[in-house]
Amino acid sequence: MTNANNRLEPPERLVRTLSCEPPDGPARRWLAALPETAQECLRRWELTLERVQEPGGRTSMVLLVRLPDGTPAALKLCPPDGTAALEHAALTRWDGRYAVRPLRVDPEAGALLLERLHGDISLRSLAEPKAQLEAAAVLQRLWVPAGDGHPFRSVAEHTAALAATLREHREQPWAADARTVVDEALELRDALAADATEEPALLHGEFHQGNVLAGDRAPWLAVGPRPLTGERAYDLAWLVRDRVDTLLAAPGAGAAARRRVSKLSDSLDVPVERVRGWALFRAVSSGVTELAAGRRGRGELLLEFAGLL
Incomplete structure (x- = not known):
């Protein structure tokens, strides 16, 4: 077990993502305390640090560790x-399927101990058509009942909360060029x-190819x-826009985007218009959020994609 906090510094990607947050806000305070939080979790759970995973995520930090018996985690x-x-709670419900x-959780510290993948x-290491097939196969099996007394929104x-924020952003001067697609997204x-009538399922919520990793006990x-919890079409929205920069750079981007919607809807038996609607709303919501944070390039990319749908 290590006591070297300089080995526990947050990855640059996480630091960049949170750099637009207020300096005295909770996100930046959490970021500043991460080395100490990590050190305490390592000590309390008797974990041996190997390294911080790079480039890591944009909203969390992952440490590659070993359990007291040497098992990687x-x-x-x-x-x-x-x-x-x-x-x-969701991972427990899926129970490794x-x-x-x-393996363990400390909600107050925001700490999760997971099996090592x-x-x-x-899936982004695969060719796009193969990756989409594999992603759809995994996602279909995650759609199970949430169970009695579940904690999920x-x-x-x-x-509704995303739409309220979107309406606020719509009135800002920097959002003037996006108002037409924002209005369409809000109406959708x-x-x-x-009019959602489907029996609610437990949804992943942020399912895309980058959130499906290779494992040892399963591919x-x-x-x-x-x-x-809700209708399955909502969970397909990020898959529709996966590798969006590559898609938009290719000829016939609009037709390709609409084919994605059709293929995913057909393969998973989900109504095509509901997949399109949620894909458009989520792309616009994410795009305007990026603009609000000053990340104009990414925001405009997502809004351009939404316009193709």
Whole structure:
């Protein structure tokens, strides 16, 4: 076990993501305390540090560690905002079936101890058509009932909050060029939430090719859920826009985007218009959030993609 905090510095990707947050806000305070938080978890759970995983995620830090008996594992540190507890609840519900297996959780510290996967090998290492097939196969098996007394928010509740933020951003001067697609996204969201009739399932919430990693006990396992309950079409939205920069750079991007919607909807028996609607809403919501944070390039890319749908 190490006592060297300089080996526990957050990855640059995480630091860049949080650099737009207020200096005295909770996100930056959490970031500053990460080395000490990590050191305490290593000590308390008797873990041996190998290294910080790079480049890592944009909202958490992952340490590659070993258990007291030498078994490899991964320690994930999230903001102490309930994220770790919800992720643990979803992973426990899946119980290792097509998802990473949870070993331990400390919700107050935002700490999750997980089985070790091959963090440098995701579905994005495959050719895009093969990756989409594998992703759909994994996602289909994650759609199980959430169970009695579950702690997860519904898609309707979650997207109501996103829509409220989107309406606020819409009025800002920097959002003037995006108002047409923002209005379409808001109308679609309201209609989709109002007429959802499908039996709610446990959803991954942020399912894309980068969140499906190679494992030893199974070829591909999902990681990083932001679980919700609701209709399956919502869970396909990020898959529709996967590798969006490559898609937009190729000829016939609009037709390719619409083919993705059709193929995913056909392969998983999900209504095509609901997949399109949620994909458009989520792309616009994410794109405007990026613009609000000053990340104009990424924001404009997502809004351009939304316009193709």
